Amino acid sequence: MHNFIQQLGIKELNPGVSIGLNWLSSAGEKITSYSPVNGKEIAAVTAADKASYEAVIAKAQQAFTEWRIWPAPKRGEIVRQIGEALRAKKEPLGQLVSYEMGKSLQEGYGEVQEMIDICDFAVGLARQLHGLTMHSERPGHRMYEQWHPLGIVGIISAFNFPVAVWSWNTMLAWVCGDVCIWKPSEKTPLCGIACQHIVAEVFAKNNVPEGVSCLIQGGREIGEWMSHDTRVPLVSATGSTRMGKAVGAAVGERLGRSLLELGGNNAIIISEHADLNIAIRGALFGAVGTAGQRCTTTRRLIIHESIYDTVKEKLVAAYKQLSIGDPLNESNHVGPLIDTDAVKNYLHAIEQCKTEGGHFIVEGGVLEGAGYEGGCYVKPCIAEAKPAYKIVQHETFAPILYLLKYSTIAEAVAIQNGVPQGLSSSIMTLNLREAEQFLSAGGSDCGIANVNIGTSGAEIGGAFGGEKETGGGRESGSDAWKNYMRRQTNTINYSNNLPLAQGIKFDL
């Protein structure tokens, strides 16, 4: 067993369903996690079956009756301690993320940092779950609103941020008084187990009911159970648009709530007024960071025709500097894709781009030989393409960057908006008019719009999410916490009469 796994306190590599640290037996299938770093098996966990799922729901429901009446700042104190525990475990957890998911070690640590930051944010929030006070039209009446916990929050997370996205949801949900059932990606089950260990230790020290944090491993089926289950008032799902449509439809059918974080097809507009040093660096990190497997990855560059050739040359030169290899080796910039299926998708996208007329100025390909035995290492590549190509309209979760040309800012914005997805966007310009136009109601249609920074690497303090096929959900900062609570309007009569609203008289 790797050192970092031991340091995370994990003794058992093949558990499945857990309520706190009570591991339930399950007749579910075995899910094997392989490291994309070297193709080696890491763990084989057991998926939940219907009986263990039911046991989890029952325990979570029971825990909710207790947890919802803890004062929110007391719940915040638990989250504060989880933040401390994460600080103490940052190294091994970052290493596990890097090893099981394949992102660079720096990014693995960065992901854990994001978890620590959301804990801090949630602690403060625990004292700020404010409602408004309104003036009643009736004399001797007071009207106000309060926010109450919802109940069970089902969390479906993706492999690419195997721990941070869970923390964005749970840390807020917990201070809000909800209980969480987490189904991590079946590609990164051990990351789920590691987090469950960290949390369970803090819970045990503080007598938090164990059902407040439940972990169920498994595939699509588990997501379907939660989506159809009226005992789960909110399902928060991160992943593909295809998955999100299924979750949204199932939850919507029972009039539950869903919070969807789905695909992106993010673009940077590089204007002729851009600071090219910043533009190239932003584009480079956005396109190849996490091997192109972020929802916020830069997939399209929309470049002004007058600087198109210069940008192209600089990008080609920058791509030559990239070192691809073991992500745990800090001198490498790009690690592997998550698995060989992802490699197939990458190759298929390259072929399709060529068929549609795309021209590669940095060629792609799968790396072979020493260090690349896992078969998941690919070359980040760049193609000159047209906005309307089917493949350019599509999110391929791989480091393929499309270069598009524009002549007017209105055209650039139209290209940027002309895709089904609406997550992140950015403009590189020092021109105030252009920047403001891009941010205006007539500008970018995305949930995130940046000026002079790239599309990826959003901070936790802002609301994270996007429009159109990205699903419309907002997580993390700002007032995203409201998704995890129910609003109640209260009117209190402290007069001796019963005046009716709207001036209605009802005297006998």
Ligand code: UN1
């Ligand atoms: C995701 O890719 O699912 O903005 C989340 C970013 C990160 C989060 C990405 N903070 O790139």
